[in-house]
Amino acid sequence: MDTLVLPPLHTASGCVRLPGSKSISNRMLLLAALAEGTTEIHDVLVADDTQVMLSALQKLGVGMTAIDDHTWRIKGCGGDFPVAEADLFMGNAGTVIRPLTAALALSGGHYRLSGVPRMHERPIGDLVDGLRQIGADVRYTGEAGFPPLEIFPVTIQLAQPIRLRGDVSSQFLSALLMALPLSGQAAVIEITTELISQPYVEITLNLMARFGVKVQREGWQRFILLAGQRYRSPGVLHVEGDASSASYFLAAGLLGGGPVRVEGVGKNSIQGDVQFAYALESLGAHIVWGENFIEAKAESSAAEKIKAFDLDLNHIPDAAMTLAVCALFADGRCVLRNIGSWRVKETDRITAMATELRKLGAVVETGGDWLAISPAPALCLPCTPFGAPSGTFRRNVAIDTYDDHRMAMCFSLAAFAGVSIIINDPGCVRKTFPGYFAALAEISAPVIALDGPSASGKGTVASMVAAQLGYHYLDSGALYRLTALAALRAGVALDDAPRVAALAAALPARFENGRVFLNEDDVTDAIRTEEASAGASRVAVLADVRAALLARQRAWRRFPGLVADGRDMGSVVFPSATVKVFLTASAEARAERRYKQLIEKGSAANMPALLHDLQARDERDAQRSEAPLRQCEDALQVDTTLMDIAEAVNAVMAIVEEKLPDAV
Numbered sequence: 001m002d003t004l005v006l007p008p009l010h011t012a013s014g015c016v017r018l019p020g021s022k023s024i025s026n027r028m029l030l031l032a033a034l035a036e037g038t039t040e041i042h043d044v045l046v047a048d049d050t051q052v053m054l055s056a057l058q059k060l061g062v063g064m065t066a067i068d069d070h071t072w073r074i075k076g077c078g079g080d081f082p083v084a085e086a087d088l089f090m091g092n093a094g095t096v097i098r099p100l101t102a103a104l105a106l107s108g109g110h111y112r113l114s115g116v117p118r119m120h121e122r123p124i125g126d127l128v129d130g131l132r133q134i135g136a137d138v139r140y141t142g143e144a145g146f147p148p149l150e151i152f153p154v155t156i157q158l159a160q161p162i163r164l165r166g167d168v169s170s171q172f173l174s175a176l177l178m179a180l181p182l183s184g185q186a187a188v189i190e191i192t193t194e195l196i197s198q199p200y201v202e203i204t205l206n207l208m209a210r211f212g213v214k215v216q217r218e219g220w221q222r223f224i225l226l227a228g229q230r231y232r233s234p235g236v237l238h239v240e241g242d243a244s245s246a247s248y249f250l251a252a253g254l255l256g257g258g259p260v261r262v263e264g265v266g267k268n269s270i271q272g273d274v275q276f277a278y279a280l281e282s283l284g285a286h287i288v289w290g291e292n293f294i295e296a297k298a299e300s301s302a303a304e305k306i307k308a309f310d311l312d313l314n315h316i317p318d319a320a321m322t323l324a325v326c327a328l329f330a331d332g333r334c335v336l337r338n339i340g341s342w343r344v345k346e347t348d349r350i351t352a353m354a355t356e357l358r359k360l361g362a363v364v365e366t367g368g369d370w371l372a373i374s375p376a377p378a379l380c381l382p383c384t385p386f387g388a389p390s391g392t393f394r395r396n397v398a399i400d401t402y403d404d405h406r407m408a409m410c411f412s413l414a415a416f417a418g419v420s421i422i423i424n425d426p427g428c429v430r431k432t433f434p435g436y437f438a439a440l441a442e443i444s445a446p447v448i449a450l451d452g453p454s455a456s457g458k459g460t461v462a463s464m465v466a467a468q469l470g471y472h473y474l475d476s477g478a479l480y481r482l483t484a485l486a487a488l489r490a491g492v493a494l495d496d497a498p499r500v501a502a503l504a505a506a507l508p509a510r511f512e513n514g515r516v517f518l519n520e521d522d523v524t525d526a527i528r529t530e531e532a533s534a535g536a537s538r539v540a541v542l543a544d545v546r547a548a549l550l551a552r553q554r555a556w557r558r559f560p561g562l563v564a565d566g567r568d569m570g571s572v573v574f575p576s577a578t579v580k581v582f583l584t585a586s587a588e589a590r591a592e593r594r595y596k597q598l599i600e601k602g603s604a605a606n607m608p609a610l611l612h613d614l615q616a617r618d619e620r621d622a623q624r625s626e627a628p629l630r631q632c633e634d635a636l637q638v639d640t641t642l643m644d645i646a647e648a649v650n651a652v653m654a655i656v657e658e659k660l661p662d663a664v
C-alpha cells in the first residue's frame with residue numbers, strides 16, 4: 001500500500017486556488033445533458049467523481065467536447081439519451097448514481113448501474129421507492145435497497161404526490177427534483193421525515209433555476225413543479241470552487257496561524273459548506289469573507305488552544321469531518337451532533353473517525369448520529385505556530401483512510417500538532433481532490449530560504465543542506481537562466497518583457513537527478529555559460545518575468561520540505577519560510593572562489609576583472625526595483641568569508657536545528 005509521511009507541521013499561510021465543486025460540477029453536467037441547447041461549463045472539477053459522470057454521459061451518447069481539462073461543451077439531448085441500452089459504472093459517486101438513476105428511470109431506456117463494492121453498501125432504497133410511485137421500473141440486482149440496479153422503460157404517471165423519505169440522504173430528493181421535468185407533467189414531492197443536508201437541495205434548486213425550471217418550495221416538506229417546464233441551456237456557466245475542500249485549508253489557517261486564503265468561493269457562494277467558516281469562527285478563527293475568497297487565521301498570536309465546541313452539523317456533513325480533527329487541538333470535550341448520514345458515506349465515517357482519532361490518543365465516544373472527542377492531554381497543544389512542545393505525544397501514527405478521500409484530507413491536519421503523521425493510501429483523495437497534498441504542501445511544508453549575493457556559495461550549501469535533510473531543493477537562479485536560454489534560442493529579445501514572461505510561464509523545464517532539461521534537451525551546462533548568466537541577470541530585472549516565475553517557484557514547496565536558494569526567497573517567494581538565512585562573504589573572497597573555479601576548469605581568469613564584475617553585479621542586484629537583493633529582517637546572516645563549504649553547511653544546519661528541530 002502507498003503511504004505518505006507528513007512531516008510535523010508548524011505554520012500555514014498562503015493562498016490556495018480551489019478545484020471546482022463536485023456537487024456543482026456533476027449537477028451542471030447532468031442538467032446540461034438534459035437541456036435543450038449547448039452549454040459550455042468552465043472550471044469543472046477534474047477528479048474521479050466527475051470522471052464517472054462524464055464517462056456515463058459519454059456512454060449515453062451525449063455530445064460532449066473537452067475544450068480543455070476543465071471546460072466542457074455539452075450538447076443537450078432534452079433527456080432523450082441517444083443510447084437506449086447501456087451498462088454504466090458509477091464508481092463510488094453518490095452525486096452520479098442517485099441523479100442518473102432518477103433521470104434514466106424517466107428516460108425510457110434499459111440500463112444497468114453498478115459501482116465499487118462500497119457503492120453496493122450505500123442505500124438507494126428511498127429513491128427507488130419514490131420512483132416506483134410514478135410507475136418507474138427500477139429493480140435491485142443484488143441486495144434490495146442497494147445498487148446494483150437495472151432500469152426498464154415504462155410510461156411515467158404523475159397522478160399523486162410522491163412521498164419520499166429525506167432522513168438518509170438529501171441526494172434522493174435532489175435526484176427526483178432534477179429528473180421530474182423530463183416527464184413534462186406537474187409533480188409534487190412530499191417529504192415524510194426530517195430532511196437532512198438541506199443546503200445541498202438548495203444547490204439543486206438554484207441550478208435547476210439557471211436551466212429555466214422553477215420549483216415551489218413549502219418549507220422543507222413540499223416541493224411543487226408545474227407542468228410543461230423544460231431545461232434550457234443558459235449558455236456559459238462557471239463552477240465555483242469546492243467549499244468542502246476549502247474546509248481543510250481554512251482549518252490549516254487556524255491550526256497553523258494563517259492567514260490562509262482559499263480562492264474560488266466567497267460570500268455569495270451557493271454551497272452550504274461555506275458555513276464551515278462560521279463553525280471555525282466559534283473555535284477561535286478570524287474569518288474574512290471576500291467576493292471570491294475566504295480567509296482564516298488564528299484569532300490571537302498568543303499561545304492559545306482552540307475552543308471546545310458542541311455543534312449540530314447536519315447542514316455541513318462533509319466539512320464537519322474537518323472539525324472532528326480540529327477537536328484534537330481543543331481545550332475540552334467537543335461534540336459533533338446530528339451527523340448520522342456519516343454512516344452511509346464512503347465508509348462508516350463515525351466508526352472510522354473514532355478509530356483513527358483514538359490512535360492519536362484522543363478519548364472518543366460515539367452514538368448512532370454523534371461523536372464526542374476529548375483530546376489527549378498531550379495533543380491539547382497551543383496553536384503550533386507559537387511553538388509546540390515536543391516529545392510527549394504520539395508521533396508517526398499511521399492513519400487508515402478506508403478509501404475515503406475526506407479521511408485522508410482531514411487527518412493531514414493532525415500534523416499541525418507538531419507530529420509526523422503517516423497517511424495510508426493517500427491516493428484516495430482522487431475522488432474529489434487529486435492535488436490535495438500538493439496544495440497543502442504549498443501552504444505548510446517547511447521552507448528554508450537561503451538568499452545571498454552571487455558566488456556566496458549558496459547553491460552548493462543549499463543543495464547539501466537539502467540532501468542532509470531529505471528535502472527538495474529549488475535553485476531559483478536556474479529558472480532565470482533557463483528563461484534566458486529559452487529566449488535566446490527562440491530569438492526573443494531579452495528586454496521584450498511580455499514575450500520573455502510568456503516563455504517563463506510555459507517553460508518546459510525538468511530537473512532530474514541533478515540535471516536540467518528544456519523539453520528533452522539536457523541544458524545543465526548550457527545554462528552555466530557566460531551568455532546564459534548575463535542573460536539571466538537581464539531577464540531577472542523584468543517584473544513580468546519575476547511574476548511569471550513566482551507560482552512555479554512556490555509549486556516547489558512539497559513535503560517533507562524545501563530548501564530554496566536565490567535572491568528573493570525569504571523576501572518575496574516564501575515570506576513565511578520557517579528558516580531564513582542570508583549567506584554572504586566579502587567581495588574579495590567571492591572573487592577568489594570564482595577565480596579558482598575558472599582556473600580549475602582551465603579557463604582564463606583575471607582577479608581584478610572578476611572583482612570588478614562581482615561588485616557591479618552586487619550593485620545591480622541591490623538597486624533593482626524588482627525584488628532587490630537585501631537581507632530580510634528575520635533572516636540570520638552567515639558570513640562564509642573565512643569558511644570552507646563544510647563549515648558553511650554546518651553553520652546553516654545549526655540554524656535549522658534551532659528553528660526546525662524536528663527536521664534534523
Ligand SMILES: O=C(O)C1=C[C@@H](OP(=O)(O)O)[C@@H](O)[C@H](O)C1
Nearest residue numbers: 023095169170171197200317341
Ligand atoms: O447532493 C450533494 O451534492 C451531496 C449531498 C450530501 O450527501 P447527503 O445528502 O447524503 O448527506 C454530501 O454529503 C455529498 O458529498 C454531496
Ligand SMILES: C=C(OP(=O)(O)O)C(=O)O
Nearest residue numbers: 092093094095318345346
Ligand atoms: C459523501 C460524499 O460523496 P458522495 O457524493 O459520493 O455522496 C463526500 O464527498 O463526502
